[in-house]
Amino acid sequence: MSQSNFDRLLQKYLAGQCTEEEEKLVLEWYEQMVHNSDLHLSDGERSLIEARMWQAIQTNLQLTAADAAPTKIRQLTARTWFQLSAAAVVTGLIATAVLLYWYQPARNQSLVAIASKENYDSLVNETNIDRRVQLTDSTLITLQPGARLYYPLVFTGTTREVFLKGSAFFNVYHNPAKHFKVHLNNGLTTEVLGTSFHITQHTDQNTEVAVVTGKVLVYRQQVPKEKHGQENAAGILLTRNKKVTYNAVSNLLITGIVDDPKPLAKTARQQGPSNQTSVPSFVFEEALLQDVLQSLSDAYGILIKPETEQLGHRHFHGDISKYSLFSQLEYICKTTQTSYEINGSQIIIKETRTGNP
Numbered sequence: 001m002s003q004s005n006f007d008r009l010l011q012k013y014l015a016g017q018c019t020e021e022e023e024k025l026v027l028e029w030y031e032q033m034v035h036n037s038d039l040h041l042s043d044g045e046r047s048l049i050e051a052r053m054w055q056a057i058q059t060n061l062q063l064t065a066a067d068a069a070p071t072k073i074r075q076l077t078a079r080t081w082f083q084l085s086a087a088a089v090v091t092g093l094i095a096t097a098v099l100l101y102w103y104q105p106a107r108n109q110s111l112v113a114i115a116s117k118e119n120y121d122s123l124v125n126e127t128n129i130d131r132r133v134q135l136t137d138s139t140l141i142t143l144q145p146g147a148r149l150y151y152p153l154v155f156t157g158t159t160r161e162v163f164l165k166g167s168a169f170f171n172v173y174h175n176p177a178k179h180f181k182v183h184l185n186n187g188l189t190t191e192v193l194g195t196s197f198h199i200t201q202h203t204d205q206n207t208e209v210a211v212v213t214g215k216v217l218v219y220r221q222q223v224p225k226e227k228h229g230q231e232n233a234a235g236i237l238l239t240r241n242k243k244v245t246y247n248a249v250s251n252l253l254i255t256g257i258v259d260d261p262k263p264l265a266k267t268a269r270q271q272g273p274s275n276q277t278s279v280p281s282f283v284f285e286e287a288l289l290q291d292v293l294q295s296l297s298d299a300y301g302i303l304i305k306p307e308t309e310q311l312g313h314r315h316f317h318g319d320i321s322k323y324s325l326f327s328q329l330e331y332i333c334k335t336t337q338t339s340y341e342i343n344g345s346q347i348i349i350k351e352t353r354t355g356n357p
Contacts, residue, residue, distance in 0.1 A: 005263035027317055028045050028081075033227065050279070063136045101334050120151065122145070122151045123148070124148040125143040130144055133149065135347060136154055136171050137251060139160070140171040141171075143167075144166060148165045149164055150162060159176060159179050165201070170198075173194055180192050180194070184199070188219075190209050190216055191217045192216050194215060196214065197213075197216050200211065205247060207246065208243055208244070209240055211345045212262075213238060214240070215237060219235030220246070231329055236253050240264060240301050241258050241262065241301055242256070242345050243255070243258050256345060261300045261302060262300075264299065264300065282319070283318075289305055289311060289338075296328065296329075303347070304329075311338060311349060314336045316335055318332075318335060319321050333352075337351075339352050
């Protein structure tokens, strides 16, 4: 149904000239407008908007009653109440739209606000391959297809701040005097001095930050300077091979381990003419499991420990240098009759339980 046809239908309803089917259509429209907006609103936000709408409706009705001079008093029926309510809603649709706009999550407003700043430019990757861009501070950013970046032509002040919608890889130029901040369209902020990390926005509700090198602070709101370097209610400090997933619906930051952890540079770099990074050696001969796990922990910067002290006294023999971390763990667990479990940003080695289910 076109907008003009619907407008005429609503006028018929207010005049009491609708058929039952037309009346049902109007009622369904009204229900959808109030309850089924496609905006991402919380229950609290919907309730607040709805309360304000009804308050405006009641005010409108009171003014109408005061201006009128009825000669006969009659009780309002449900249909009459709705007709008057619908009339008030129609006259207040613009105001309602404004309310709905302002009560959208802050993530939809931040990028629009930044785009309007005179000293910010924007770049969108409209291709189907990654696009690389270098900022004036020598920071390198690789935008995935569809990603949009808002950035200043020249960084001024005490921080370097950009805004991102979509997914990208950042290799931030190290500058201790100016923290680098990436603001996302879901209200999340990633802050660093100089490091490299991935930001993956699966949807508007789910965002993942994974650290490749250095340290990254991820938070939902501004973290006081004295809290930097700590994990607290407002933010989480990530190191290499760690990641955090933010769910906007639950408003939770969930820590984890990246899909393919890499050895830390201090353990991977070996002395030699080429001075190239290589995989560290993991050759064990009848070593205690606790010592094997400690070697892995030191190499990857991930806490890997046995669930009990007794498990740590088991022995492992083998060469696992050529495998990735999770393949190494599978090999170790198969040999020692154990299993591993990822618990947040750490890995726990557990006794393999057998028996009847």
